[in-house]
Every structure is written in structure tokens, then in C-alpha cells.
Amino acid sequence: MEDDSETVAFTRRQLLASVGSGAAAGVIGSAVLAETPDSPPADGPGPSIDRQADGISESEYPYAVWQYHYNTDEPDDIGVASPINVVFPLEDATFGEFTATFERAGWTDAPLEYTLWAWDRDGERYRRPHWSSAESYFGLGGRLHVRVWQFEGTASVQAHVDSAVTPNHTVTSYFDAQVAVGELFEQAGWTVDGTLDLENATPPDHDGHASVIRR
């Protein structure tokens, strides 16, 4: 170990300066980003659903009933993917007030997401979401995620829990996200006013009833 002194290229003072500047930068960075996204947990496991229902007609309400994905086995290359599980009549609130509630909870309104569609009964065509939000842009380790359509002055929300990216996002729960969105809006002074039966029960845990949230 005689040549140890030749490998010494910095002094104890330089080492301490490095450690100190790193720690200071870390503390400052932690203080700048002081908030975390609001992610209300669900009370418990939702219902166990093992079969997808047919859903009511898309023309029944101003809300969408399903979220659709690309599927070559179906007409128009588009098939049912997942259920709309929260709806907002928005009689006494604007769409901007609705979206601001997510943003105030620290959610992003520009998450990285797969493109999906909902049926616009008025325009008679499938549309991509008008707005989306999630706890985080990637959701690498899992996240709450909503896609939203604004039809006829209402908002139709598909809320779900995304799994970690292992290797893709998959839906682990609709129920937990439905409860979380309700909680988020109740905290902001809105009211969960019962449910609307869209008959769109879907595994693993959506019973076909969408929460109705009003201000």
C-alpha cells in the first residue's frame, strides 16, 4: 500500500465540500417540491365481478357508457375496453371548475397515456378524451388515472388504477379509483349524489353503477 499517497487526488476539505454541496442541493430541492399528489385510498376491496355486462345503449344518457379501444374483430375496428364509472351533470359547475379540482390535488392534466375513445351520441362518432389527468406523468410504479369526455355539458369519467409498468400499465381496479375520485371531490366541497346504473359491470370490480357527482 506504499503508493496510496499517489492515488490521493483530493483533500478532506474537498470531500467535505462535495458532501456538503450535495446535501444542501438535496435539501433545497426537497423544499422547492413540498407537495405530493393527493391520492385518497379506497375503504376496502370492491365487488368481485367476473363477467363483463352488455351496458345500456350509448344513446340513453348524455354520458358515455364505455371507453373503447382499437379491435379488428369489431365493427369499425373499435371494441369495448372499460366502463365509464363517474359522471358529472355539471348543472351548477363549469368544466373548468371540474378540471381545476384535479389540478389543485396535484395531479397532472397531461399524463402519458394510451389513446382510447368514447361514443359521442350527439356527433355520432367516436372521440378521443377531451381531457385526462393522473397522479403522475408516467405512473411507473402505479397511479390513479382518469380520461374524461365532455358531452352535452356533462363530464363522463373513466377512472382506474394503473398497475406499475411491468411491462405495461394494466387496470388493477376500477372501484378504488371511483372511490378516490369521489373522495377528491368531496374534499373540495362537491357531493357524491348516489349512482347511475349504466349496466356496464366489468371485471375485476366495477358493478355497473357510475357515481354521480354534483357541486
Place this chain on the structure above:
Amino acid sequence: MTGTLDSPQLGHRSGRTLVGFVVLSVLTAGLLSAEFVPRVVDDEGRFLLWVLNGFAGVVLFSVLLAPVFGVTYGLWNGGPVLAAAVPTVPVLVGHMIAAQPVATADLSFALAGGGAAAVVGAVQTVRLSDGDGRAVRASLVGLAIAIATTVMAGVFLWRLLVTAGPHVTVGLWSTGALLALTLGGLAVFAVVAGPRE
């Protein structure tokens, strides 16, 4: 360019440093493509959007693996600054696109990955330095980055353990594992590069 690539903060051998830059560039360019290309496709372009969904999935998984890429690069070529950039820059770019100034689980994970990659890069910079003072001093920059990112990731993780729902458990455990790796790396750095008088 060769002069830039020769910096020991970026890597020991310039050819390998170039590979590191290519990995970082591909990750970032892939992310920007996954974000912006679908915006110019019409609603009716369902097949193309389906293909782009697949591409977004590849990008997501690549960003998840970026800490592995960063640590591997640090082991292979030192260069703590570039090693730390590989896991952190794509997620920081995502946060900028998202305009989300909050401490998310994504950010905590990426910073923990950056810290692990930085400390591995710093240790390797010392080991590969062959007594070159410039290289060994560069390792101090890596040490500072590793400490800064680890402090932030640790604080964010602590807050998220209180506020986040059970659905991010996998992400928080992964972050904790990366922080443990970094602490181990810091101990190794102290042994390999500690000042001797």
C-alpha cells in the same frame, strides 16, 4: 466533440461515453415522440394510434428500466454525471411536459435511480482513474450528485409513504431498493476514494 466526450465526469473511454449519450438521446427522443406524434394523428387514424400506443408502452418500460441502464453505464464506463442523467433526464422531461411541480412517485424513483447510477459511476471513475487527479476529482462531482438526488428521493419517498395510496407500493419499494443500493455505493466510495493522509 471528442474533447467533450473525454471528460471523466461523462465517461472513462470516449467511445463508451458516446454510447451513453446515444442511450440517453434515444430515451428522450422516444419519450417526446410518444407524447407529441399522437397529437397530429386524426381521431379516425385508429390503426396508427394503436401502433403508437404500443410505442408508448415501449417508452414507458424503457423509462422504468433507465436506472438499470444508468447503473450499468456507470459500472462500464464511470462517468457519474452521464450515468445519473440516464434515469433522471427522461423523467424530468416528462415532469416538464406534465407541468406538475409536485413530488411524484415517478420523480422519487428517477432521482433514486440517478443517485445509484451516480455513485456507481463515481466509484468506477476512481477505480479506472489510474491515479489521474482530474478523474478522481471528477468523482467528487458524482458524489455530490449522488447525495443531492438521494436526499431528495428519500424525502419524497418519506412523504409519499404517508400520502400515497396502496396502488403505488411497487414504485415505492423499487425506490427504496435503489436508495439502499446508493447507500451501499457511498460506503464503497468511502473505502475506495477516502482521503489518505
